[in-house]
Amino acid sequence: MSSTSVQACLRNYNMVKYYFQCVNCNQKLDGDEFHYLCPYCAKDNQPGMPPKGILWMKYDYGHAPKTSAFELLQQLLPIQDERSYPPLKVGDTPLYSFQKMNAKELDFDLLIKDDSQNPSYSFKDRASALVSAFAKEKGISTIITASTGNAGSSLACICASQNQKAIILLPESAPVAKLIQVEMYGAELQKIAGNYDLAFDISVELSKAKAWFNRNTAYNPLTIEGKKSVSFEIFDQMKGQIPDMVFVPVGDGVILSAVYKGFEDLLFSGFIDKIPQVCAVQAKGSSNLIDNLNTEQLRFPSSSTLADSIAVDIPRNFYMAKHYLKKYKGDAIIVSDDEIMKASSQMASQFGLFAEPASATAFAGFIKSHHNGEMIKGSQILVLHTGSGLKDVSSAQNYLH
Numbered sequence: 001m002s003s004t005s006v007q008a009c010l011r012n013y014n015m016v017k018y019y020f021q022c023v024n025c026n027q028k029l030d031g032d033e034f035h036y037l038c039p040y041c042a043k044d045n046q047p048g049m050p051p052k053g054i055l056w057m058k059y060d061y062g063h064a065p066k067t068s069a070f071e072l073l074q075q076l077l078p079i080q081d082e083r084s085y086p087p088l089k090v091g092d093t094p095l096y097s098f099q100k101m102n103a104k105e106l107d108f109d110l111l112i113k114d115d116s117q118n119p120s121y122s123f124k125d126r127a128s129a130l131v132s133a134f135a136k137e138k139g140i141s142t143i144i145t146a147s148t149g150n151a152g153s154s155l156a157c158i159c160a161s162q163n164q165k166a167i168i169l170l171p172e173s174a175p176v177a178k179l180i181q182v183e184m185y186g187a188e189l190q191k192i193a194g195n196y197d198l199a200f201d202i203s204v205e206l207s208k209a210k211a212w213f214n215r216n217t218a219y220n221p222l223t224i225e226g227k228k229s230v231s232f233e234i235f236d237q238m239k240g241q242i243p244d245m246v247f248v249p250v251g252d253g254v255i256l257s258a259v260y261k262g263f264e265d266l267l268f269s270g271f272i273d274k275i276p277q278v279c280a281v282q283a284k285g286s287s288n289l290i291d292n293l294n295t296e297q298l299r300f301p302s303s304s305t306l307a308d309s310i311a312v313d314i315p316r317n318f319y320m321a322k323h324y325l326k327k328y329k330g331d332a333i334i335v336s337d338d339e340i341m342k343a344s345s346q347m348a349s350q351f352g353l354f355a356e357p358a359s360a361t362a363f364a365g366f367i368k369s370h371h372n373g374e375m376i377k378g379s380q381i382l383v384l385h386t387g388s389g390l391k392d393v394s395s396a397q398n399y400l401h
């Protein structure tokens with residue numbers, strides 16, 4: 001899909017007007033000014049609890065173009081000029097279709113969307129590209145982010161290509177490949193002697209004090225907007241169809257929400273008439289998003305899983321993810337670290353796709369659901385592959401030996 005790729009079509013002329021809307025109180029905020037969080041809800045946020053006041057960007061769908069999904073996407077993003085995007089190829093990733101597994105014919109289509117083929121080798125580049133383009137149009141040249149690894153290496157990569165300065169706050173425990181990426185891309189790396197939450201708080205203070213743009217996941221609503229492009233691409237690559245099921249690995253719940261948001265944009269604009277069944281997959285040692293879906297009394301025990309990119313104590317996009325999973329009756333699946341590594345090995349040996357543990361989590365969810373006989377004959381089952389296995393070879397090494 002080279003000539004009509006989503007990224008190539010991001011030429012924006014008269015973008016549809018947008019506003020911000022709070023996930024918790026539904027307050028609308030004018031799009032002429034940029035907002036991170038809803039000022040009404042955010043002021044009561046407690047440490048140790050998921051933040052309230054995460055914002056959606058919403059559009060006047062009545063004025064959205066009805067011609068093609070590409071034109072629609074270009075209008076439903078807050079960028080004026082396509083030249084603001086990085087020169088690197090972000091998104092427009094392969095969608096593979098497999099009919100066999102373990103030498104057996106499958107009676108459904110298994111589709112794998114390979115987002116390890118992004119410039120920094122993870123799905124995070126979709127968000128970083130939009131954040132970077134937006135900052136460029138607003139004349140901001142320094143972008144900061146807290147990260148467990150991939151968001152940081154992604155922002156460092158994208159900023160390198162855009163002559164922007166990236167400041168990356170990572171916990172010392174991040175896998176070495178992700179730390180090395182940040183440094184090789186020439187970003188300023190600050191290792192934090194503490195966890196992601198501490199890095200997050202420091203980055204927010206720094207961005208306020210210095211007027212830097214902040215890319216923190218969910219906190220910056222553009223991270224959700226940037227990632228939604230995957231749903232438009234899937235729709236296009238499936239020639240105007242949508243999958244029956246989509247398996248998504250979940251940490252903070254931004255990718256999950258963005259997948260839904262993209263399909264909702266298509267639904268509200270009349271391109272599709274239903275939303276696919278989405279399956280949120282988490283690692284057993286880090287399942288706080290799923291575990292709190294049906295309780296009033298929220299609890300957030302600390303996480304422990306080798307899938308570092310989805311090792312999250314407090315899911316930052318909890319309320320939005322919950323909203324979507326309830327609204328569209330999504331599924332939730334929890335898999336063990338052992339199942340994750342088996343899934344990673346199976347993806348690599350069966351299909352030639354080497355996934356880091358967080359990414360293989362989605363495939364492990366698919367395997368589990370397949371074992372339970374949940375795949376309908378003739379259906380289209382899509383699994384997101386979100387990050388390259390080379391980002392964390394030590395987990396694979398431990399699995400092999």
Ligand SMILES: *Cc1c(COP(=O)(O)O)cnc(C)c1O
Nearest residue numbers: 150251252253254255309386387
């Ligand atoms: C960040 C990440 C995820 C999870 O995304 P969330 O938005 O935090 O739920 C999954 N896989 C990889 C490789 C990631 O880097």
